[in-house]
Amino acid sequence: MDSARHTCLKLQITQNPEPIFIKGTWFSSHFNLSITDGLNAWTCNASEEEVNERASNWDQPISEYIDMSERYLGFQQPRSVYGFTDAGGGYKRLSWTFEKEGTKLEWRWKFKPAENSKKITAGILDFLMDANIRLSEEVVMKTRSNEKLKAEAEKCLAQNEKFQNEKAEFETAIYTKFVGVLNSKKSKLRELRDRLSNQESTANLQEDEEASTDKTETFDGDSEDEDSNMDVTSTSKDIAGNKPRGRKRK
Template sequence: MEDTRHTCLKLQPKGAAEPIFVKGTWFHSHFDLSITDGHHAWICQASEEQVKDRAVQWDQPVPEYVALAERYLGFQQPGSVYGFADAGDGHKRLSWTFEKEGTKLEWRWKCQPSPNSKKTTADIMDFLMDANIRLSEEVVRKTQSFERLKVESEKCLAQSEKLTNEKMEFESAVYAKFLAVLNSKKAKLRELRDQLQKKNATGKLPKEEESTDKTESFDGGSDDENSEEETSENLTGTSKDIPTSRPRGRKKMLRK
């Protein structure tokens, strides 16, 4: 089954007093148009042969030609000039312009009067009403979905704030505990350092006193030895002057 698409465009042609409605039914290789101004209606049935001839004239593949026509008749393009002029015998000529590679081009399709204008106009109005209902339902669904998403987002935001606060409280508690442990370790290290310094100081004091005593003893001994040497020298020098033998009479007198 061939895929079909439907569009309906409210169009204000150049020079026209009233807008027109252009309903398009798009196939892979051809399309149908229904047009009404509210009073009269026209139709354009572009067959596969006609579309193929137009596509060859514009050096385009048929699907590309149909897609481009759908683009300009499905949605009014700002830079395009639309026309819906008389073509004689109640016929109308629908036209629109576009640019291709810097050249302004114009496409035209001749539309014949509808054999049943009321039915064609009613079909277009029914399509517009159905499309309006579908759009209204879509708007309601989107609005409800938006409200649900809004509620969910608010819940997520509240939960995120709660988790953020709990995270901050947890980090603060962990940091406080870590800081307490760190300060305790620092205090313990200072205490051990002080004990080590005291122990080293206590261990060095006796050695320093002993070395000082030894130095004083060594210095005193040296002084005594020097004084003894000086005395012996004096005595030696004096002994030279003293006779080695004393008179016998003197000895007797001393005895007496």
């Protein structure tokens, strides 16, 4: 089933003192338009045959032709020049311009007087009221949603600030403990270094004492040997001096 789309445009035309309201009902292959100025109303039912003929004249697919018409009659385009003029016999002609490949073009559709202007006008007003109610409800829902999001954002900011404070406190505590442990390690290292230094000093002192003792013993040994040598030498001299002399020959 071909679903319909609805639009309603409040169109302000330069040559008309009062705005007109254009209600469109759009289908895939045709569309219906109704216009009111608040007092009188006009209608235009573009059949599939008419839309197909117009699209062929402009070398456009039907879907593209309808989409473009909906865009210009659903929202007033700033660069487009709109017109709503008499076409004789109570008929009206709605026109609008657009540019294509640097060329300004114009589309026109002819509207006939509505059989029941009050009904058309009331229908357009009802549509506008319903659209306004829907928009108001949507605004209220979005406002509530924004307020809820704002409250959640403030809550998240508060939690984030709390987490940052806790993180800072945790880092401070960890840093304090780390500094304490580091200072303790440094103190122990200094203590061990002092012990090692004392041990090395004691070891060096002992080595010096042992070396001094060895030198003293060596000196004493050498003196005894010299005394012994001296005794042997003296004895030899004595023996040599006391050697008996032989008789002289006559």
